[in-house]
Amino acid sequence: MKGLNVVLGGAGLAVFLALGEAVPRLGLVKEAYFPPTSRIADALGDEVADSAFWTALGDTLTGWALGLILASCAGIVAGVVISVVPYLREATASTVEFLRPIPSVALIPLAVLLYGTELRSVLLLVVYASFWQVLIQVLYGVQDVDPVADETARSYGLGTWARIRHVLWPTALPYVMTGVRLAAAVALILAVTAELVIGAPGLGARIAIAQNSQAVPEMYALIVVTGLLGLLINVGARTVERRALAWHQSVRGEVMV
């Protein structure tokens, strides 16, 4: 069954690539706008041989990883504090609901003025966008804490810190993982966007350069790279999440079969 799905999926991919080759060759769209698969592949080969490409990839990954780490730490700490301190959750709810939907790209002009094309510009956008993903999930997760477990812990005289460590954190962990997974995808989008629009060094900036110099196949090749990067991040994050969740259930779910 699974084997069949792999074959079918492979066939789908092959058809997709073949269409990408055939459509421009048959003149259905202009080759100048939509180069055939083989030319994109050639361009990709040239990119891979170019050290500047690897530098750009490194820049993008740096912005992504730093931003994601900052946003995750901030989101987890803020989420736990908001949940633990009495009344803080109620008091912050309206502010969170207001700030969360503000599009991070609104900060682009500010980032340009403050930091120009530095890494900090990228970080500002990435952190703002990913922070909310983590925070919201942490808040959901803490809400899921079994009140009986919490009261038991209280009745045995566990302090705030011990309760966070032994009751709150284990319950919230799967939600935190989900938050970080969602944040990882958002962080890549914003990192590439910042590079593309502001011109901070990275894959996005390289795409902008390719666009301005009419290097269409290179532009497509770079877009494919960002897609593969996104795919790797998604698959990686899901794998990590599944591992963490499996561990989680085996620890607390003896009753569950």
Add this chain to the structure above:
Amino acid sequence: MLDVRGLKKVYEGSGRRVEAVRDLTFTVDAGELVCLVGPSGCGKTTLLKCMGGLLAPTGGEVLLEGRKVTGPPPGMSFVFQEYGRSLFPWMRVGENVELPLRQKNLDKARRRELVRDALESVGLSDATSAYPWQLSGGMQQRVAIARALAYEPRVLLMDEPFAAVDAQTRADLEDLVRRLWRERGITILFVTHDIDEAVYLGERVVVLSASPTVVQEQLKVDLPDERDQLRTRVAPRFAELRTHVYEQIQAAKRGVSVTKSDTPPPH
């Protein structure tokens, strides 16, 4: 009315071949209330799904009023065990009952009349605009029964409908089925794994063997038409019939074929 002839169902998948139903033949006459009972996992649900046109049998056939069943026939309605998943949670009770009627191209007034009448007979006139999940399990199953009634079926197939409700509710629902059957003259085929329920409800009990399923025995229930949770269940005749069915099922589990007969055990 309903003829099952040489029904056979084999599931095939991922290299395994499971014979769920081997060779089943029985009939249900018009206006009868027949209970199918058998050991758990004996393919009762498979059989009922074949009869309802939800599954295609591997061999044999099912005839409704002389016509072969190839898909869900319009004169037949189905009540599932999992009421919680059989009612649509996004529709109110009234809409749930009405949805199948829309497919029948009935005009609005007629539809409304049928919905009102069906909900009234199950005692849920007040719940029309509630959502199913706002009701208790027993009430949800009543809604499912109302939906089946509103469909104006000649045959009603019920697949262990009360297996998931508590004992008190179950007794009420059993009496409801008896009453509806007598008032409306519908043919009912009721599948259960509960022997008491089968004997209490049925005019006839068909005992199935363990999988691969065949008919182990058919038994006429000669209890009075008026049945009562208190008196019927303690009647000596009820105990005799129940014991008999129980023995048949034990035999079925062991795979022993006890003499087939259409006669009930002697008094």
Add this chain to the structure above:
Amino acid sequence: MRLLLLRTVFVFALPTVLVGVWWVASDDSTDVYWPPLRTILETFPDVWTGDRLKDDVLPSVLRLTGGYALAAVVGVALGTVIGSYRRVRAVCEPVLEFLRAVPPPVLVPVIMLFAGIGDTMKVTVIASGCVWPILLNTVEGVRAVDPVMAETARSYGVTGPARLRHVVLRSASPQIFAGLRQALSIGIILMVISEMFAASNGLGFTIVQFQRSFAIPDMWTGILVLGLLGFLLSVVFQLVERRVLGWYHGLRASTRRSS
């Protein structure tokens, strides 16, 4: 009554404090990039006049609406087809996973090649970024239709368009809405970015103009307007969601209580 009062206090206390802090902290600011909040608010009515709303905000909102609606229709339609057939799903899955993973803003340069720099480009950019979360969530939702519900529908002759409308799409609607919500934030991002790239009007264009001409308080008002727009759209979305998915929230609350 007291409860209501308490809730009102909770809703407004922190925002008031934050705005207050901003106001006081920035009041004697001489930093060009961080003008006093007082200046920003004073500039606001001068910048965002009725004409400006009509010439810049309205076109942006229309582009977003157009692209988003297009993505919703295409995403739900394609997603329903792909989700309904196991084989089709297996064939499409790797390609869809890849297309979803492409950061949507990089599509702007590509679509500019085909569609120039007009409104078509912007609507296409927004639609092509929003479509993936909607499509993939619809596939998941349609695939997960409860087998008992599907059988119920079949046994009562609910088939074809009625089945699609009353059973499949309704049952998938919580998932579809999750996709629509993700798509909304992507849509706003793409609206702004496509206007920053090439436009002669729109919110994104205007804010970048302010920044390039160093009209800093004006730029700040623009950021505020974008923030407000994001907030308003999310409120509208929640209202619609609560209406359409009222049953779902009720169902979840009732299963949570009983478990």
